[in-house]
Amino acid sequence: MNVSxxxxxxxxxxxxxxxxxxxxxxxxxxxxxxxxVKMNSGQLSKAAxxxxxxxxxxxxxxxPNKDAALLSNCPDREVRRRWIQRIIDHDGNExxxxxxxxxxxxxxxxxxxxxxxESQRDVLPGVRFAVDAYVxxxxxxxxxEGVASSLTELFAPTIHKERISEWPKHYPWIEQxxxxxxKGRVSEAHRDxxxxxxxxLDLFRTRAExxxxxxxxxxxxxxxxxxxxAMTMAYLYExxxxxxxxxxLNV
Ligand code: AHQ
Numbered sequence: 001m002n003v004s005x006x007x008x009x010x011x012x013x014x015x016x017x018x019x020x021x022x023x024x025x026x027x028x029x030x031x032x033x034x035x036x037v038k039m040n041s042g043q044l045s046k047a048a049x050x051x052x053x054x055x056x057x058x059x060x061x062x063x064p065n066k067d068a069a070l071l072s073n074c075p076d077r078e079v080r081r082r083w084i085q086r087i088i089d090h091d092g093n094e095x096x097x098x099x100x101x102x103x104x105x106x107x108x109x110x111x112x113x114x115x116x117x118e119s120q121r122d123v124l125p126g127v128r129f130a131v132d133a134y135v136x137x138x139x140x141x142x143x144x145e146g147v148a149s150s151l152t153e154l155f156a157p158t159i160h161k162e163r164i165s166e167w168p169k170h171y172p173w174i175e176q177x178x179x180x181x182x183k184g185r186v187s188e189a190h191r192d193x194x195x196x197x198x199x200x201l202d203l204f205r206t207r208a209e210x211x212x213x214x215x216x217x218x219x220x221x222x223x224x225x226x227x228x229x230a231m232t233m234a235y236l237y238e239x240x241x242x243x244x245x246x247x248x249l250n251v
Pocket of ligand 1: 154
């Protein structure tokens with residue numbers, strides 16, 4: 001990740017300007033990736049949608065570990081009391097199944113067996129590397145930088161709402177109960193972004209810190225974009241890693 005060197009004597013942006021510059025990163029959001037555009041306009045095959053669900057499961061299961069890493073770096077009880085909800089949102093508890101289970105149900109609604117989803121044997125190397133880069137970044141970064149890296153969810157409600165409206169039209173073979181994940185995530189994302197954005201605007205004060213927050217957001221945007229690049233090669237161009245190699249790996 002290239003770190004821009006900004007002299008500290010440069011005046012920081014106002015809170016409003018800083019927020020606007022974070023929001024202005026929207027064009028880099030993966031809703032604009034060709035794979036995602038094809039998905040939400042009904043141009044993906046059943047195999048490509050299933051491949052996306054199988055690969056994104058790896059991202060979903062990594063989120064609680066990412067958030068636990070952030071919590072382990074955070075000495076502020078007030079922040080932890082709110083941030084810990086993200087782990088429960090994904091792992092669930094006695095009262096709620098959690099997002100990871102809802103994602104399994106999404107996969108089953110797409111005709112995939114639970115065992116195949118949970119085995120993670122279909123996760124592409126490029127997806128794994130991108131997700132691991134995100135988790136490892138949050139593990140070693142300050143908790144404040146970890147907070148900033150979650151702000152791609154500024155743009156998430158739109159992508160979930162698009163799936164909720166478009167998938168039934170384009171993919172009638174998907175059982176509608178599978179969309180529960182996206183329906184639950186809209187409100188969770190709004191709540192998470194309210195907390196994460198408020199913290200980022202409060203904590204990244206100098207111009208150099210504000211620029212750093214933008215760099216971190218750009219890094220996370222590239223994590224999401226790179227995941228779809230790997231899926232594009234595999235499921236649109238049918239050229240998964242080593243597709244043209246004859247050898248023991250291609251069993
Ligand atoms: O389902 C998603 C989710 O649980 C999270 C957690 C959050 C984070 O902590 O980085 N980001 C995120 C996202 C989810 N869904 C993605 C999608 O396109 O379905 C969007 C993604 C994000 O915008 O970061």
